[in-house]
Amino acid sequence: MTSLERVSISIEKRLLTRLEKLIKSSRYTNRSEFIRDMIRSKLVEQDWANERREVIGTITLIYDHHRRELSEKLTDIQHDHHDEVLASTHVHIAHDRCAEMIMVKGRVDRVRALADRLHREKGVLHAELSMSATGDSLR
Ligand code: NI
Structure with missing residues (x-):
């Protein structure tokens, strides 16, 4: 200690x-x-x-389940950023709404770019990037 x-x-x-x-x-x-x-x-x-700093965080998306091909689009975007995406969980929160929590790790500029791209898709009702740190700066 x-x-x-x-x-x-x-x-x-x-x-x-x-x-x-x-x-x-x-x-x-x-x-x-x-x-x-x-x-x-x-x-x-x-x-x-610091754009070049390595960070960890979560992107929470709430989106319209009935928007055609949106789920596939969101998955394609995550594949484009496979270096930053650690894991994701999909939750069916209502008849017509989905939530997706995506754990991310990587450079600030890349993680932000991913969050912005997901947010810009039509049918995404809310996107929130929750920011944490890998811990190196906290000791
Ligand atoms: Ni769903």
Whole structure:
């Protein structure tokens, strides 16, 4: 286990009150843990700001099941990006709607290009790229 350092910070009273509320509403029991996670989130954001950085994430698609050949098109696009696609799961969420969760890993620019291409297809109702990091920057 890595050793912990104690630090003290100066912060305006109003901002501290807001931080305490934020911690409480996020159901953290420990202020330090909240701040550590906040820093990690910032580090992940920084990874995603660098186009050449290797990242990991998930693309969630919600789309129209009745749109002709859309499912095949979405699969074709994933085949074009086989280097970035790790796995995908299809869920039939309603009579006329499908969801697909695609796990991706690769360079930021390529992962974003894949997500944008999937999103642009007619019949895709929602596409969300959820961004995480491979962990190298979080230690
Ligand atoms: Ni389906």
